[in-house]
Amino acid sequence: MTSLTSSFLPALRSRFKVFLSPHLLRTVREISFSGQEVTTEYTTKPKPRPAPDNPLTFGTVTTDHMFITNWKLGQGWKNPRIVPYQPLQLDPTAKVLHYAIEVFEGMKAYLGDDKELRMFRPMKNMDRLHKSAIRATLPVFDKTELKECLKALLEVDRDWAPDRKECSLYIRPTIIGVDASLGVNVATEALLYTILCPVGSYYGGGSFEAVSLYADEKAVRAWPGGAGSSKLGANYAPTVARQVEAAENGCVQVLWLFGDDHELTEVGTMNIFAFWENQRGEREVITPPLSDIILPGVTRDSVIQLIRSWGDVPVVERTFTMQDVMTAVNENRMLGLFGTGTACVVSPVKDILYRGERIAIPTLERAPVVTKVYKNLTDIHYGRTRAFSEWVELV
Numbered sequence: 001m002t003s004l005t006s007s008f009l010p011a012l013r014s015r016f017k018v019f020l021s022p023h024l025l026r027t028v029r030e031i032s033f034s035g036q037e038v039t040t041e042y043t044t045k046p047k048p049r050p051a052p053d054n055p056l057t058f059g060t061v062t063t064d065h066m067f068i069t070n071w072k073l074g075q076g077w078k079n080p081r082i083v084p085y086q087p088l089q090l091d092p093t094a095k096v097l098h099y100a101i102e103v104f105e106g107m108k109a110y111l112g113d114d115k116e117l118r119m120f121r122p123m124k125n126m127d128r129l130h131k132s133a134i135r136a137t138l139p140v141f142d143k144t145e146l147k148e149c150l151k152a153l154l155e156v157d158r159d160w161a162p163d164r165k166e167c168s169l170y171i172r173p174t175i176i177g178v179d180a181s182l183g184v185n186v187a188t189e190a191l192l193y194t195i196l197c198p199v200g201s202y203y204g205g206g207s208f209e210a211v212s213l214y215a216d217e218k219a220v221r222a223w224p225g226g227a228g229s230s231k232l233g234a235n236y237a238p239t240v241a242r243q244v245e246a247a248e249n250g251c252v253q254v255l256w257l258f259g260d261d262h263e264l265t266e267v268g269t270m271n272i273f274a275f276w277e278n279q280r281g282e283r284e285v286i287t288p289p290l291s292d293i294i295l296p297g298v299t300r301d302s303v304i305q306l307i308r309s310w311g312d313v314p315v316v317e318r319t320f321t322m323q324d325v326m327t328a329v330n331e332n333r334m335l336g337l338f339g340t341g342t343a344c345v346v347s348p349v350k351d352i353l354y355r356g357e358r359i360a361i362p363t364l365e366r367a368p369v370v371t372k373v374y375k376n377l378t379d380i381h382y383g384r385t386r387a388f389s390e391w392v393e394l395v
């Protein structure tokens, strides 16, 4: 494979670099990371594109290229590059392999009906990755520069963006501690890399499917003073066993509770919202306030802003408990419950298994707000509306 970093159309050099790859001609914006030029090496062996009937199951298909850069204590970031997708080579003592010194992000780019590729609020993910890196004592980076690198990678693999209803290119920026030492301490070497995965429609292009939740009193996802508000890989490994337990009990997601009064915190890898009539008889959308135990979801923030912009129902950020949910259900005040996240945008809930009992939640019947949120947000993702156009960035 040849490194194709030299421009051959000098007239365009000031703004663009044009590369001739073995299989096509591409234009890449001139970008830097940590003050260094980002180089691009195109694959000479492009992978076959997924067949139209491939469901693009989350994370199973990766594109042809990745972005990667190395960091060393005292030297900073070096050699930012877009290269053919490839395995990483790590020393068996690398910190990430033993102590999960790792942080990541999950974001998407959407190919619109107008064939424009749009990123959704990418700086929110850059801010969160930066904060997560600090929490994990991994090196920080220039957020705008990293966003530009992601755009450059998306440009290179643009033709991997699925041109199918409600599909997208998932973007996974990741930072790992890689120094060869088993000491439990600060990483002195790190890799920042980003891969792309074309992903299918969460709802198969059809209507919503409401899910059953498993509310286990013993399971705690995050705790005060912990790292639950950051996106550390270490937060996720312990949740898998609970997810298995949920499935064994006929549920799709875990409802994460916290404290003696069983506050609702999150659902699976989503933030949680309820829509109900409060005890004063007023309709409201309610979601737990941000804290140590809640991941500040980009979708959560967008849903709050969107619903507030409609002006018909207030959104309150307040703690609520399983007792509040059961009382609202018993008094016929519960209208709906839903999770929000990049993967599915919104996920309606049909019941909660709690203390051996299934509590029915009438989300699909009584909470049209969920469908409206889904439609409005996906319209923004795919450029079908000008509303909140400041939330999208064209690639």
Ligand SMILES: Cc1ncc(COP(=O)(O)O)c(C=O)c1O
Residues within 6 Å of the ligand: 106, 266, 268, 269, 270, 271, 295, 296, 297, 298, 299, 300, 340, 341, 342, 343
């Ligand atoms: C624990 C957790 N909560 C909530 C979310 C939703 O966040 P976002 O809306 O940014 O995807 C995620 C997904 O990243 C998550 O892992």
